[in-house]
Amino acid sequence: MKDSRSLSADKQVSWLLFRIGAVVALCVALWFATWVMDRASIKLAWFAYAWTYGFFVNAIPVVMVFLLLLALFNRALLAFIVTLLLTLALYAINFLKLKYLRIPVTFSDVYVLGNLHVATLKLLLDYVKAWQLAAVLLAAAGIGAVLAWLEHGFFRRRSVTRAAVALVAAGGLVSAGAGVGWVGRIYAYDPLRVAPYAPVLTQAHAGLISSILSADAMRRYTANAPVDVAAANAFLAMATPPVASLAPAAGVVRPDIVVIQSESFFDPGILKDLANTDATLPNLHRALAAGVGGTMDPPTFGGSTLRTEFEVLTGVPMAAYPQVEFPYLQIVQPVIPGFVRILRGDGYDAVAIHPNHRTFWNRDVAFKEIGFQRFISKSDFPADARRDGWYLSDEALTDQVIATLDKASAPTLVFAISIEAHGPYLDDPVDDPARRAAIPLPDGLHGNAALEYRNYMYHIQNADRQMGRLWQFLVKRGRPFLLVFYGDHLPALTHVYAQTGFDDGQPGPDQFVPWFIVGTGVEPRTLHIESWMLGSDILRMAGVPLSPYYQQVARAQSALAAKPDAQQQDAIQQGVNALAQMHLRGTVDALVARDDAAGRNNAHVAAER
Amino acid sequence: MRWVRLVLVCLPALGGCSHFGNDMLQITPATFSDCQGANIVVHVKWDATSVVKSGGVQLFVYKPGRQPELWAQAPAKGEADTGQWAADGMTVTLVDDRGKLLATRTLQSTACPVTSG
CATH class of the missing domain: 3.40.720.10 (Alkaline Phosphatase, subunit A)
Structure with missing residues (x-):
């Protein structure tokens, strides 16, 4: 791209419009390319479910990545190609995961990344051809180097716009990763048409990225739901009838246990x-x-x-x-x-x-x-x-x-x-x-x-x-x-x-x-x-x-x-609900056990965050 | 302004990509309401005579992300009904006798509106 400092005022305006137009065009191209890759990874027709709510929100993070890279590299085409390759990598992983494990990429895969070691990498590499991967990476690095060299800077030096774009894009990505409120509102179940019984169908309706962010937002909401500590304390303090004995089935020999959950x-x-x-x-x-x-x-x-x-x-x-x-x-x-x-x-x-x-x-x-x-x-x-x-x-x-x-x-x-x-x-x-x-x-x-x-x-x-x-x-x-x-x-x-x-x-x-x-x-x-x-x-x-x-x-x-009155029944249920939330967070057992060890008749629960 | 015009021309063209090559294969209905239940019968019509001069075609069906299963081996032009098993996201592909993919169609659904009372 040319150096705009030598241009007249009219040409500077045209040049500015051209640059904005170029970025918009690249964003639109990413939007469509992401949807096509999404469809390809689950083998649907290229534009199946295009123009739905999921189509419009699925590529928002991809566009944010592009804008962030644009601000960091100061090269529009380079940022575009790197973003495209990162998106392609996500969908290639999704395709392979579906092929071998029959499940799409989910936010739970973050746990795998958190425990990544050499053996895991080796195992994952077994599912791709190493020379093909190396060739793609080399080609990408080569194209990147050439573009970085040939392409002129997109922003001027010390550009305020560049800093603003970087801040907005980085802020958007970090808040999406942290699952803050707006993520849950944009990636909500109903408009995306989440199919909770079938993760791949959810992807068909909403796109993979929408599915991941929707599930993550709901997981975080659930994990952070406020605990009614007063209700837990009230139940722990409540005088209750002794727990009835259910005779052990077989003394020291542990019985086999078969649980049949019979449909309907x-x-x-x-x-x-x-x-x-x-x-x-x-x-x-x-x-x-x-x-x-x-x-x-x-x-x-x-x-x-x-x-x-x-x-x-x-x-x-x-x-x-x-x-x-x-x-x-x-x-x-x-x-x-x-x-x-x-x-x-x-x-x-x-x-x-x-x-x-x-x-x-x-x-x-x-x-x-x-x-x-x-x-x-x-x-x-x-x-x-x-x-x-x-x-x-x-x-x-x-x-x-x-x-x-x-x-x-x-x-x-x-x-x-x-x-x-x-x-x-x-x-x-x-x-x-x-x-x-x-x-x-x-x-x-x-x-x-x-x-x-x-x-x-x-x-x-x-x-x-x-x-x-x-x-x-x-x-x-x-x-x-x-x-x-x-x-x-x-x-x-x-x-x-x-x-x-x-x-x-x-x-x-x-x-x-x-x-x-x-x-x-x-x-x-x-x-x-x-x-x-x-x-x-x-x-x-x-x-x-x-x-x-x-x-x-x-x-x-x-x-x-013991058939307590309605008010007491409610107090018991609210107490159990609060303890159950702490049970899932792994905090209740230690607290109840500590209070038991302290010899108190009725355990109290410390305040939850 | 050139860029604006270019974008205005490209957007519908990109939208039209959904039909690129797919005219050889049609499914009816292409979209159904969830109110109709999980499974419907779909009429599939294909015409690959423009590219398949001799020999026939194969039609595969599959659910999203699953392996395609052969549904029909047929002449280059024809039509058939599925059973009452076509479901949301079911995809039909038309393949020539050398295995080249000619067209793909995906059955889509629309949400069943929740009615009160």
């Missing part, structure tokens, strides 16, 4: 026009009579399985995080405490099994954080694993649970999540239509409601049958065991609920799912619980010492079982 499983006997399900779900009723169990209040209705799953695995009520709809995406940290990690510390192996895609609901990431050593997902099931209806069957899942236990050499926790009974229920390609057609209907159910009911019952009868099969296997196996079973939520049987209500006259979201624990040394007992209490019950029945947080969960369970 509820007892249709609570429907108004159905007497009971003793004959149709025989194993459920046998288990409820033989073990500890009853009804459980899940934090969701009709879907969003991961909310119940998160409560069970972590002991954290979703009520502690009212802004969080999808905990596996919005609560992301290297270590998520819960009963799985406590069992690991007690010598257990921990395996999760789910016959669906491993990235669904971000489970592949979440399960590592929660402490599972292995996650067996759909791609690990045999190619001929049995399907029934839309999904892999409960029979195939039970086969995997049994195979996992057969190979176990240490006390083992198996957390199995079924999928067979997932909707839709109107048009369901079941294996045995004749059996479905023979399922008796509650009085008055007809049309779509009858279709829904029969398809649903067909699948939960399979769930009941497979649960009975697993129970029998565990008994015959001869090792101490606990079999834990619960439904994750009521199904969305829209037509059924419209035609027949519930026995108690309350709507579907106020209904409960069944749960039970049967196994070695378990005495029958009926309990109503919230799903965040289940982990504490499992630990107590397995004879594994409770962490200070789970001791407080057990206290809350005991206090709520």
Whole structure:
């Protein structure tokens, strides 16, 4: 570019406009190039979802990088090419990660960068051709050197504009990295159309960079949510009934623990026009009579399985995080405490099994954080694993649970999540239509409601049958065991609920799912619980010492079982919510334990930042 | 002003890139509402006769980020319906018999507006 000092005033104005135009054109080019690279990395049509909200916000950080480099290098084309190469590198990594790991780049990858060492670099380099990478880097360095030499300075010496551009761009990038307020507002879930169950679909809607910034903003918001310290103190100071003893199952020998989270499983006997399900779900009723169990209040209705799953695995009520709809995406940290990690510390192996895609609901990431050593997902099931209806069957899942236990050499926790009974229920390609057609209907159910009911019952009868099969296997196996079973939520049987209500006259979201624990040394007992209490019950029945947080969960369970008045119930729930937030931050156990060691009857909690 | 004019000309041209080479492949509908449910039937129409003089074409389908799966081997011109499995982000590619990519189309969805009451 020319030296503008020798030009007339008119030409200086034209020259200025030319330079501004050039920068705008390069920014626009980056905007489009970023979107095309984004599409290419997930193999979509080049301009799929162009002109959407995601398209417009996805490249904002890229443009900021360009402006920062422009100010630093003082060379427009050089800054453009370096920015383009950096963006290309991000999308190449995304492409490779999807190819090999089937998950896109996420902000969790920052943890990998934080622990980068030679072995990691070597492993990563195995996925690219080193000579190609070296050639690209050399070519880039060569082009950069030539451009730096040929291209004239973009700004004048001691230019105030240059400093301002650098400050604005650097400020924007730093605040984006720090996840400050504006990031969360621009990269919000709804306008981006985040699909929490499918990270690649989110990228399709919003672009990779938007997806990363959106998830990061929500993670930071959650991590920094204010803690109601007064509520925690009030609960710790509260006089509560003693925690009921749940007899250890097997003395010094740790039982194997199998937890079945059964998709959409509820007892249709609570429907108004159905007497009971003793004959149709025989194993459920046998288990409820033989073990500890009853009804459980899940934090969701009709879907969003991961909310119940998160409560069970972590002991954290979703009520502690009212802004969080999808905990596996919005609560992301290297270590998520819960009963799985406590069992690991007690010598257990921990395996999760789910016959669906491993990235669904971000489970592949979440399960590592929660402490599972292995996650067996759909791609690990045999190619001929049995399907029934839309999904892999409960029979195939039970086969995997049994195979996992057969190979176990240490006390083992198996957390199995079924999928067979997932909707839709109107048009369901079941294996045995004749059996479905023979399922008796509650009085008055007809049309779509009858279709829904029969398809649903067909699948939960399979769930009941497979649960009975697993129970029998565990008994015959001869090792101490606990079999834990619960439904994750009521199904969305829209037509059924419209035609027949519930026995108690309350709507579907106020209904409960069944749960039970049967196994070695378990005495029958009926309990109503919230799903965040289940982990504490499992630990107590397995004879594994409770962490200070789970001791407080057990206290809350005991206090709520005594049916306190509404005001006290609220105080207990608020106290647990506050303690749960501290539990996730890793601060509650030490505080409660320290107060216990000091001999105080009621622990108090120090102020949280 | 030249630059402004240039940008004004280039922007629509870049937008038009979405159709570059893609006229050989059409999907109907190209966009559907989430209110219609997760899966729909899509009508796929292709015409590669301008570049494929002899032999046929292949059509692949895949979800975003997944491996393409062969859906159809067909003459250079034709049309077919998918089953009720076409979903948001599903991409169809048209490939000639030497494996050269001729066109790509992605099925898009629009958000289902939330209605009160």
